[in-house]
Amino acid sequence: MRFSVSRIGLFWTFFEPFFQVLIFVIIKIFFFGQLSNNFDFAVFLALNFTAFNMFRNIVNKSMGAFTANRGLFVYKQVKPIDTVIARSMVEVFITGIIILIFIMIGFYFQFDMHVKNLGMVSLGFVWLIIFSFSLALCLAVANTFVNSVSKVVGFLMYALMFGSALFFTVDMLSPELQTIILYNPLTHFMEIIHGSYFYTLDLIHVNTVYMMLWTVSLLFLGLWFYMKLEKKIVSL
Amino acid sequence: MVLYEAGKEDSIIMIKLKNVTKYFQTNNGKKYILKDVSINIPSHTNIGILGRNGAGKSTLMRMLGQIEFPNSGKITSPNTFSWPLGLSGGFVGNMTGKANVKFVCRLYGKNNQEINEIIANIREFTELGAYFDMPIKTYSSGMKSRLNFALSMAFDFDYLLIDETLSVGDTRFKKKSKEALMKKIETCAVLLVSHDMKILRELCDAGIVVNAGQMYYYGDINDAIDEYENINKKAG
Numbered sequence: 001m002r003f004s005v006s007r008i009g010l011f012w013t014f015f016e017p018f019f020q021v022l023i024f025v026i027i028k029i030f031f032f033g034q035l036s037n038n039f040d041f042a043v044f045l046a047l048n049f050t051a052f053n054m055f056r057n058i059v060n061k062s063m064g065a066f067t068a069n070r071g072l073f074v075y076k077q078v079k080p081i082d083t084v085i086a087r088s089m090v091e092v093f094i095t096g097i098i099i100l101i102f103i104m105i106g107f108y109f110q111f112d113m114h115v116k117n118l119g120m121v122s123l124g125f126v127w128l129i130i131f132s133f134s135l136a137l138c139l140a141v142a143n144t145f146v147n148s149v150s151k152v153v154g155f156l157m158y159a160l161m162f163g164s165a166l167f168f169t170v171d172m173l174s175p176e177l178q179t180i181i182l183y184n185p186l187t188h189f190m191e192i193i194h195g196s197y198f199y200t201l202d203l204i205h206v207n208t209v210y211m212m213l214w215t216v217s218l219l220f221l222g223l224w225f226y227m228k229l230e231k232k233i234v235s236l
Numbered sequence: 237m238v239l240y241e242a243g244k245e246d247s248i249i250m251i252k253l254k255n256v257t258k259y260f261q262t263n264n265g266k267k268y269i270l271k272d273v274s275i276n277i278p279s280h281t282n283i284g285i286l287g288r289n290g291a292g293k294s295t296l297m298r299m300l301g302q303i304e305f306p307n308s309g310k311i312t313s314p315n316t317f318s319w320p321l322g323l324s325g326g327f328v329g330n331m332t333g334k335a336n337v338k339f340v341c342r343l344y345g346k347n348n349q350e351i352n353e354i355i356a357n358i359r360e361f362t363e364l365g366a367y368f369d370m371p372i373k374t375y376s377s378g379m380k381s382r383l384n385f386a387l388s389m390a391f392d393f394d395y396l397l398i399d400e401t402l403s404v405g406d407t408r409f410k411k412k413s414k415e416a417l418m419k420k421i422e423t424c425a426v427l428l429v430s431h432d433m434k435i436l437r438e439l440c441d442a443g444i445v446v447n448a449g450q451m452y453y454y455g456d457i458n459d460a461i462d463e464y465e466n467i468n469k470k471a472g
Binding site: 069073078231235 | 304319327
């Protein structure tokens with residue numbers, strides 16, 4: 001559904017993250033110099049951005065899923081939640097392709113892409129998918145009944161982009177900032193992903209109980225509200 | 237829809253409404269479409285549904301198609317209903333006509349061979365030409381309803397729910413679709429919302445008048461039309 005119309009849209013979907021990383025690497029080198037030599041900053045950014053973009057796209061695309069697919073609800077077989085599941089699946093699939101592209105680019109330019117713990121990185125991604133889906137479902141329901149939810153989420157995403165340890169690790173921050181940024185559940189996801197990827201990083205700031213609490217409560221809330229309001233959404 | 241056991245009496249009943257209440261919340265309180273309506277509608281008849289604008293004809297159709305739900309009470313039937321064929325909805329704008337047809341075929345569990353046959357038939361019947369492989373959003377409303385009509389002819393339902401779609405399209409297509417519908421209703425029945433008395437008399441045997449929160453069944457369509465005209469006269 002995302003690509004059926006323009007080919008140029010297809011191109012940008014896969015190369016936007018590449019340019020994103022390129023720009024931030026250039027900014028960093030020009031303004032801050034080579035800050036750390038512990039790990040390859042380009043790989044670090046590529047990894048974080050892939051994960052964050054997946055999260056952002058699942059949430060953003062799912063939020064409008066109910067209204068965009070209203071036409072399909074004339075078939076009783078189609079339940080509104082199907083549209084959220086479908087859009088999330090599409091985003092996960094796209095992320096998979098983007099990861100492949102990044103790996104190919106990495107091999108070509110001979111970046112150091114050694115993974116410390118592939119299992120943990122995968123777990124981080126899978127968990128992030130479930131977390132994103134839960135949040136997306138909550139927001140999709142909310143967006144149907146409350147105006148301007150999508151606007152608020154729009155700039156919250158900007159805040160999250162700078163406040164989720166995408167450009168840095170939690171370790172680099174001062175202790176005060178660390179406590180604040182760790183209230184953000186997305187920080188934990190980013191930490192688990194890059195912490196398990198690089199040999200020089202660790203998982204000491206990751207609180208899996210806190211992550212689980214967020215995931216379970218969002219999933220529960222989303223499903224509960226959806227269940228209560230499904231019929232209303234169908235006959236919008 | 238809850239299936240009930242088909243006993244002797246029930247076998248002649250197609251739709252059973254039990255204490256059905258349906259209202260919409262407006263700024264001036266509740267607007268009742270149906271108020272505690274209990275009615276049995278016999279089977280094997282083509283039924284025309286009459287009512288003034290806003291009386292709830294389309295809502296009744298949507299409730300039979302199970303995409304709108306009564307606020308209380310129950311509608312039961314042992315039969316299958318098509319989706320309500322209206323002027324809008326039923327398609328994904330970004331996908332081509334062909335892709336939409338494929339999607340609906342899959343919803344109704346057709347295998348690949350059947351899907352190819354249906355697509356070939358629809359391509360021929362709708363005469364959309366190159367537009368059949370273009371996104372739906374490039375269609376005119378006439379083209380959309382042509383596709384919608386052709387699509388509904390491809391499946392076997394006990395009852396076709398048609399909401400004023402016969403009155404669109406050019407004269408030639410109107411004639412063609414009426415012929416197709418006439419052929420179709422040899423094997424299935426139709427529930428038709430229309431303001432065109434000529435079509436109603438031609439296609440329907442029985443009639444339902446929806447007015448002021450109540451619903452009346454007439455075994456003869458002419459009685460229903462008379463009653464409908466009475467209501468119109470009273471309203472001035």
